Amino acid sequence: MRKYLLPFTLGLMTLLSLNSCKKEKEDLSELSYGRNFFPLAKGKYVLYNVDSTYWDDFLRAEIVYSSQMRYQIADTFTNAEGKLSYKVDVYHRKQTTDSFRIKEVFYISDNETSIEVTQRNLTFIKMIFPVTEGATWDGNARIPKFDQEYTAEYNNSNWIYSYHNLNAPFDPGNNYYERTVTVNHIDDQLNNPDVDSTAYAYRNFSQEVYAYGVGMIYRERIYWVFQPSANGGGSGYRKGYGVRMRAIANN
DSSP states (O other), X not given: OHHHHHHHHHHHHHHHHHHHHHHHHHHHHHHHHTGGGSOOOTTXXXXXXXXXXXXXXXXXXXXXXXXXXXXXXXXXXXXXXXXXXXXXXXXXXXXXXXXXXXXXXXXXXXXXXXXXXXXXXXXXXXXESSOOTTOEEOTTTTSOTTOHHHHHHXXXXXXXXXXXXEEXXXXXXXXXXXXXXXXXXXXXXXXXXXXXXXXXXXXXXXXXXXXXXXXXXXXXXXXXXXXXTTSTXXXXXXXXXXXXXXXXXXX
16 A cells, blocks of 8 residues: 555655646746736726825915825726727725715726826826836836926926836835835936025926735825026915825725
């Protein structure tokens, strides 16, 4: 009995070992390709705590408020370019006791080598594949270059998307994610009105962090300009906005 049991046991262990190695290789390959940092499936959602700031140069006021948003993939379709696309419903509520209401809709296109997001008539190339440390690309390439409405905010030459901290852990402040990648977009500033209120100043910053198997878990966006009151009839106050999104739940 033992003569038959030993070869069978060894064979079973070998088979399990091969399957384990195969699965590990598949997982590593999938991770290196990076698509699971931006998983796409109907019904998938991420819930965020959102802290917003609005600088009103007319009222000379800094307005700060908090809310919650839920990004949920509602449906799929084929877009005009024949690409598989996803409709994302953005739900919003001011208090956790309030009911969610749809605030807006945006669209995701899954290309072979990139992920594009179209929101408020602007298309951003959010990710490129494979995901590799230090890789760079023009994430705003599909935004009109000569449209004055977008020139200052999105057509600045300092917009260079890049991958950093690949597979590093990240905590957005209330949750811990073991494997993430940071996408830096822009970090640009001229002068500081808190130091010199007589000089023109601006701040343009954008960064997102994606977690493996989850998607975007953190977003920070700051954009404001400052026109000094002593030069050119400016208000001497910031005008712009800031937003910070932190993932707190997902499926």
